[in-house]
Amino acid sequence: MTSRTSDPNGLAQTKWGTWSLVAGASLISTGLAAYEIVPASVTPLIRASLGIGPTVAGLLVGVMFGAAVVASLPVGAVLDRTNSRWAMALAVLTLFVAGVWGWHAGRNGDYWSVIASRALGGVAYVVVWNAGIDMVSRAVSDDHRATAVGIFTASGPVGFALGQSTGPLVAARFGWPAIFLAFTGFALLGLALFWPTSRGLGQRGGDAPTLREFGSVLGNRTVWLAGSLGFLSYSLYLFVNSWGSSYLTQEVGLSLALSGLLLAVFPAVGVLSRVSSGVLSDRLFDGRRRPVFLASFGVAAPLVLVFTQLRAVVLLVVLLLLAGFAIQLTLGLSFTYARELVQPRVAATAVAFQTSVGLAGAFVAPIAGGAVVSAAGFDAAFFLAGVLAVCGTVLAWRAPEPAPR
Structure with a gap:
């Protein structure tokens, strides 16, 4: 990363300050990602307490994806017209409100109030995700942008691992409603790092984008291509996450505990993958994005297609590691790619569009896969998932490189 980078208002970021900004934004996102997934770790406790079935319980996680899909594009349009720095602070405050609301509703056994609090948390999450990618991208030089965004997007699997591993401990000590409060501290610590180092980067110079410029994002075929890559990658990611453990239990004959432990390597390797995607693109391929997309889907396709043909546990673990790494290469890089396809004035809108389309894949894939x-x-489900990866390879081959800025 360069020693100093200039912001639009003439202020400067030291190298330490830039890394603090990236770390702070990542910590905020980590806290929200942990809040997003943590009900899944204590589902039996929630079902017993509220007297609900498995499908209804699943909505505790799914509602956040749904809220993010709906809210992402409007949030991006607002971010292009307002101060992203203040938006991040407001999102952290919103997380606190959602956490206290969910805790109170859970203690009172009010399921639908818990769901409403989670929807509010979904809006906070998508604000942090879109604004974080936008500000991290603008805080660094062009030749390090994908690396910095890759680091930020790695907060997703870190937060998932944090929520899944500590949720049962929090619930055992303080009761399951406390899981909605447990991770707000990460967001607050992140804001403390982010706030002083982001001064001057939140507000763009010049007039707000016009409706015509906003429409140009939605009418850009290459932006839709980038969104399709994100949709396919998120679909693969959530399909394997949702149904891999069931396959290992029902077809391979492993215990539920062992299946969950083995499958955990699939999302966990995303920490390395999402950071590596930017490094590979920026360093190895001199800023080109298409080679990484091709590698991502090209490697993932045969791995997913042969998954149900294997029975040896060691081979399955190796396959899950390789597939998890390959699939998540696109998850990290596609957001950088999307904002590079449009003018800087509407970059946040492009990122929001990418988020919305990608999370739509995350929302649909587990349901369609289950059907x-x-x-x-x-066998048929994993075969169709492999076909999606092949389609991703074809789209990646057609993906143009963004014009140099």
């Missing part, structure tokens, strides 16, 4: 598993079995 295929129920109707035709795991």
Whole structure:
């Protein structure tokens, strides 16, 4: 990273300050990601306490994806017209409100109030995600942008691992409603790092983008191509996360605990993958994005296609590691790619569009995958997932490199 980078208002970021900004934004996102996934870690406790079935319980996590899909594009349009720095601070405050609301509703056994609090948390999450990618991108030089964004997006799997591993401990000590409060401290610490080092980077210079410029993002075919890459990658990621453990239990004969432990390597390797995607693109490929996309889907396709043909546990673990690494290469890089395809004035809108389309894949894939598993079995479901990866390879081949700025 360069020693100093200039912001639009003439202020300067030292190298230490830039890294503090990236670290702070990542900590905020980590706290929100942990809040997003943590109900999954204590689902039996929540079901017993509230007297709800598995499908209804699943909405405790799914509602955040749904809220993010709906809110992402409007949030991006607002971010292009307002101060992203203050938006990040407001999102952290919103997380506190959602956490206290969910804790209180859980203690009172009010399921639908818990759901409403989670929807509010979904809006906070998408603000942090879109604003964080936008500000991290503008805080660094062009030749380090993908690396910095890759580091930020790695907060997703870190937060998931944090929520899954510590949620049961929090619930055992303080009761399950406390899981909604447990991770606000990470967001507050992140804001303390982010706030002083982001001064001057939140507000763009010049007039706000016009409606015509906003429309140019939605009418850009290459932006839709980038969104399709994100949709396919998120679909693969959530499909394997959702149905991999069931396959290992029902078809391979492993215990539920061992299946969950083995499958954990699939998202966990994303910390390395999402950071590596930017480094590979910026360093190895001199800023080109397409080679990384091709490698991502090209490697993932055969791995997903042969997944149900394996029975040896060691081979399955190796396959999950390789597939998790390959699939998440696109998850990290696609957001950098999307904002590079449009003018800087509407970059946040492009990132928001990428988020919305990608999370739509995350929302649909587990449901569609479950329908295929129920109707035709795991072999057919993983075969169709492999076909999606092949489609991703074709799209990646057609992806143009962004114009140099």
